[in-house]
Amino acid sequence: MNTFDAAVENFITHAAVSWPFFNHAMRAIASFNLFKGVVPTGLLWAIWFGARRDAGWAREMVIVTLASSLLTMIVGRTLGLFLPFRVRPIYNPDLHLVFPLSEAPELVRRTWSSFPSDHAMLWASVATGIFLIWRWVGVFAFLQLAIFICLPRVYLGLHYATDIIGGAAIGIVVTLILSRDSVKKHFAPMVLRLFDAHPAICYLLAFVFCFELATMFEEPVLIVQSVIKAL
Template sequence: MPNFDTTIETYLTHLHLGPLPNLIMRALTDMYTFRGLVLIPILWWIWFQPGERRNWNREVVIATVVSGLLALFVGRLLADFLPFRMRPIYDPELHLHFANSSSNDARLSNWSSFPSDHAMLWMAVATGIFVVWRTAGILAIAYTALFICFPRAYLGFHHPTDLIAGAAIGIVITWLMTRAPIRTRYATPTLHWMERFPGPASVFAFLLCFELVTQFDELRRLASAASKAL
């Protein structure tokens, strides 16, 4: 959908929001605080909620975390095996100048733009929140769209269709993984293990959530450096 993308990207480059909004957009894309540290704590909140649905809530939280991991994995497979798509900020054929572009983003030039792994991961998490808690879920989905996805289009890191496709894939993954016939196959035994071994389970959950917040960024950098050294 090149015409759709180009029309929106051209409009975004002519918004001229000003230095401060541009700085805020950069902060929203660069800082983990405005991504995972907004949504992941909601999953922890749901986890510790008492009530008759406690075990079901916890199973859905487990399914949501698994969905996030699966979304990252699927996103990497699609980016590697689908035809390479250049990010708008690096595409000279667009003749567009995006707000507050920086050479610090040069490492993204070799990463295919389609689909957006940010949209896939955080829309998957937001959908899991929605499954358990409708009000918070609607706010989480809106937050993901406005504060995670939109800035990445505004700054030229992704085409709009990259974000739309990524969000749709993330939603579908979580919807499937939280269905009872699928969820009970892995979330129920995982919950039983966590209740039996709370110490190791808590440590593992913390580390896993930390890596989701950072999207395994440091591990990916280490793997990339190791592969180049070898």
């Protein structure tokens, strides 16, 4: 663990001793999807159906943001598999620190590397897309990312601060790349034409995808893990 991460973790664990109410609040925020994916996903729907003079461009950017979120997760999981494994703070006995969570089975997968943070990657990607479309709402999305997604995961010992910073950087870069006109033109207009031609099936698929996005693709992950275990 580097000096920066050590300073952050030591400060948090010492502060947590005297903040029982704050500890409970952090546990609740980290557990509820309402505080994580529901709000930014809802903002994307608001942008899609909002009355804007540049509605076509805004909808293309929503498509870019959703595509970026999926690509970000793929990139992050690939990095997690091939980079050196990093034990999460809460499971690292060498730190000799006591976190507000004694166990975290419902919040984190012990066998997944701490770096990079999936939450930071995914929602930084979405917040970047929102910011590119609607500046002040994007600022709100980044604040929500920092306060309700990233802070609890560091505070509870689920990630190091550098896991969050690295993950957020990956998500931001992926969205910035896919939002470039030279890249966006190859897929976003085509998807938008499909929505115009087949709205019923497209909105059905969009709802399912956004549900999985808001819940961090929990069901697909469980299905894949079950299949791997069975094989």
